[in-house]
Amino acid sequence: MLPPQRIAVTGSSGLVGTALVGHLKSEGHTVQRLVRRSASAPDEISWDPTTGFVDLVALEGVDAVIHLAGAGVGDKRWTTKYKSEILNSRLLGTTAIAQAVAAVKPQVFISASAMGWYGETGNRAVTENDRGGEDFLATVCREWENAADLAGDVRTVKLRTGLVLDPTGGALGRMIPLFRFGIGGRLGSGKQWWSWITLHDVIRSITFALENPIAGPINLTAPNPCTNQEFTAALARALHRPAVFPVPSIALKLAFGGFSIEMLGSKRVVPDALVNAGFTFDYPHIGAALTALVD
Numbered sequence: 001m002l003p004p005q006r007i008a009v010t011g012s013s014g015l016v017g018t019a020l021v022g023h024l025k026s027e028g029h030t031v032q033r034l035v036r037r038s039a040s041a042p043d044e045i046s047w048d049p050t051t052g053f054v055d056l057v058a059l060e061g062v063d064a065v066i067h068l069a070g071a072g073v074g075d076k077r078w079t080t081k082y083k084s085e086i087l088n089s090r091l092l093g094t095t096a097i098a099q100a101v102a103a104v105k106p107q108v109f110i111s112a113s114a115m116g117w118y119g120e121t122g123n124r125a126v127t128e129n130d131r132g133g134e135d136f137l138a139t140v141c142r143e144w145e146n147a148a149d150l151a152g153d154v155r156t157v158k159l160r161t162g163l164v165l166d167p168t169g170g171a172l173g174r175m176i177p178l179f180r181f182g183i184g185g186r187l188g189s190g191k192q193w194w195s196w197i198t199l200h201d202v203i204r205s206i207t208f209a210l211e212n213p214i215a216g217p218i219n220l221t222a223p224n225p226c227t228n229q230e231f232t233a234a235l236a237r238a239l240h241r242p243a244v245f246p247v248p249s250i251a252l253k254l255a256f257g258g259f260s261i262e263m264l265g266s267k268r269v270v271p272d273a274l275v276n277a278g279f280t281f282d283y284p285h286i287g288a289a290l291t292a293l294v295d
Contacts, residue, residue, distance in 0.1 A: 001027065004029055005030070010033075010034040010047070011070065014069075015164065015169045019202075032044065034097075054097065064109070066110045067148075073262070090140060094144055101152075101154050102150060102151050107155065108157065109154045116262070119133015119134055121267050125268045155215050164198075167293050188247070189264075191266075194227065200283065218273040219274070222281055222284050222289070223281060225269060238287075
């Protein structure tokens with residue numbers, strides 16, 4: 001465990017950010033949240049990703065910067081305008097934070113990315129050493145990670161996060177009510193690979209990256225990805241409900257537009273960097289993970 005540190009966090013109000021800030025405080029760290037307005041409390045630092053402003057005076061002396069902010073890829077239909085917002089929120093925000101990191105030089109910079117880096121992988125398992133894809137989210141992730149490199153010689157970790165599972169939000173939070181009512185089922189063919197990780201293990205992984213001298217991209221995914229059919233069957237078992245109402249691909253495309261590509265696409269991502277660095281997952285298998293989460 002690290003001695004108490006001063007850690008700055010963007011995106012502190014999101015699913016991961018909220019849990020991370022609570023965990024870091026429980027470990028005795030001082031957490032300062034970067035907010036997109038004038039700071040009004042001792043634990044706040046002002047920044048504006050659209051203009052590139054970061055209050056460097058307030059940021060000076062931090063031991064670590066964790067950058068999680070960015071528009072949600074599944075929050076809205078992928079109109080041309082929203083796709084631009086997805087890209088710009090990451091490119092502009094990460095550029096501003098990485099340049100600030102280069103100026104104040106903390107011990108480590110941890111920047112969010114996503115497994116979208118790999119694009120469509122089909123049945124092929126991919127690790128951090130595999131090349132990126134060519135679709136929209138792969139392009140976003142490439143720009144995102146390139147911006148993080150502006151941190152210069154500060155140790156930089158890029159979190160290629162998979163599907164984060166927690167009953168309080170995200171995809172699982174949306175799925176649980178449907179399955180409780182007995183109207184859940186596989187999406188499309190169900191054969192597509194889903195690379196997932198519990199929120200619990202996300203927080204443990206980020207803490208591990210703070211405490212250990214790893215750098216570069218790390219896949220934040222459990223070591224045992226599963227197909228969508230396996231996922232929905234495991235969720236149904238955990239909730240003691242049937243999973244007999246598959247959602248046709250055309251219905252997903254009508255409901256979600258471009259984002260349906262991600263729901264129906266296949267990403268079989270494995271966390272070689274974390275495992276090789278000695279990290280162990282508390283929830284490596286989907287059945288036990290979902291049973292614990294919905295119990």
